[in-house]
Amino acid sequence: MKAFSYLSAPDVATAVRAIADRPNAKFIGGGTNLVDLMREEIERPDTVIDITRLPLTEVEELPGGGVRIGALVRNSHLAANRLIRTRYPMLSQALLSGASGQLRNMATVGGNLLQRTRCLYFYDDAAACNKREPGSGCEAVGGFTRSHAVLGTSAACIATHPSDMCVALAALDATVVAESVRGERRIPISEFHLLPGERPDIETTLTADELITAVELPDVPVAATSRYRKVRDRASYAFALVSVAAALEVTGGTVSAVRLAMGGVAAKPWRAREAERLLLGGPADVESFRRAAATELAPAVAQPGNAFKIELAQRVIVATLAQLLAEGSAA
Structure with a gap:
């Protein structure tokens, strides 16, 4: 070091x-x-x-019904918070699936937002990696790619974003609040993380002199009926092969509100906007879920070692939405 x-x-x-x-x-x-x-x-x-030592450790209800989360709130505390468990259960579940209790007790919300990829080639200084050394190449392409991305990739990088928490934040339209000597800046979560393009080493729109001070969640009524589902190689806190954060509201057999985001499939948390568009206002049934999932994954580009992710992601979307539908019907 x-x-x-x-x-x-x-x-x-x-x-x-x-x-x-x-x-x-x-x-x-x-x-x-x-x-x-x-x-x-x-x-x-x-x-x-x-x-x-900074006073950024509170979870506070906002006047409009949303929630402000200090950047230094520990992941374990956030997962256990009553407001989060009742209003945004997908976020609590994502945090609990993301790491062991020991790590959750140390990890902060701000740090979770800035996690870097767990790509094996990124950590191997003998391997070419554009994310670690721009312009050096990407040995993941054509290499061992089981954990790598199928959406939003480029010739320069196929690494995935590792966070579970950020997948839920993407589905919830969170806002990242940052502070610098120039003042406060508010960054929509959809604009915070970047796809690799030609510069995979630039991972967020945060500047080097900005400090994340909070994350704000809007009032999202549909999020009260939400789930985070994670598929991984082992149950003991592995990174996601595919994960889905989903919220669903059905009125008279029709989808009246829906939120979908995926993890383990791209260099940033992937908001499934095309699937949401197809589902909203349509019939709430498994066949509709399948069509929406297939459309969302249609642009996917696989490597020889991770082609299974395309079908797996579709199945996880369908299974998660079907579970929410069944739970809503039972209620």
């Missing part, structure tokens, strides 16, 4: 001033991803700015 300086920030203003004055600095909260990257020398900051 490269030697670095350490600074503890007592407040947000000090934190953002400190990083503005130190171009090669990184904020650290829980450190569950950053420390690993520093050990591997993928991240090599000159200064680490500790933000764990």
